[in-house]
Amino acid sequence: MEQSRECGECDLCCKWLSHDVYGQLISPTNPCRFLKNGCSIYENRPPQCKRYSCMWLQGVLPEWMYPKDTGVIVSVKNWPYGQWLEVLGCDTEIPDEFMKELLKFKAPIKYTKDGEIFIIGPPEFEEYYKYYVSKNRNLLPHISD
Numbered sequence: 001m002e003q004s005r006e007c008g009e010c011d012l013c014c015k016w017l018s019h020d021v022y023g024q025l026i027s028p029t030n031p032c033r034f035l036k037n038g039c040s041i042y043e044n045r046p047p048q049c050k051r052y053s054c055m056w057l058q059g060v061l062p063e064w065m066y067p068k069d070t071g072v073i074v075s076v077k078n079w080p081y082g083q084w085l086e087v088l089g090c091d092t093e094i095p096d097e098f099m100k101e102l103l104k105f106k107a108p109i110k111y112t113k114d115g116e117i118f119i120i121g122p123p124e125f126e127e128y129y130k131y132y133v134s135k136n137r138n139l140l141p142h143i144s145d
């Protein structure tokens, strides 16, 4: 897909989305060691970093939903019936207006509030999400499907 936006000064997924960067498992308590005013190994960053585009970067969400400004990352993931959205508030509550905007996409949504997981979607998605959790040993929001 042609990228219509650039990350600019945002680096939230390098801190908050779990993925392996040359042996380092990224998590909120263990941000990427290559993060130094942006990615210091940009040309040689791992394939999973190259592949990942949050929903804002894909150009789908309105400009005001820029993760650096809102503190919220939306990842678009696949399931057998289409796509679903994993929403992560990075040390912040997800604003109501943000959720309202996401509901317009009519895709299942998983988000967390006060440490509790919530699902918006049909019973089939709830079943799928249980399967998704069972096959992912690492339950932190991460950058693959």
Ligand code: SF4
Pocket: 006, 007, 010, 011, 012, 013, 014, 052, 053, 054, 055, 056, 057, 067, 068, 073
């Ligand atoms: S969260 Fe989105 S905008 Fe921010 S660095 Fe990651 S891909 Fe770029």
Ligand code: SF4
Pocket: 013, 014, 015, 021, 026, 032, 033, 034, 035, 036, 038, 039, 040, 041, 042, 045, 046, 049
């Ligand atoms: S390697 Fe670069 S793009 Fe990947 S998580 Fe680290 S700083 Fe971010």
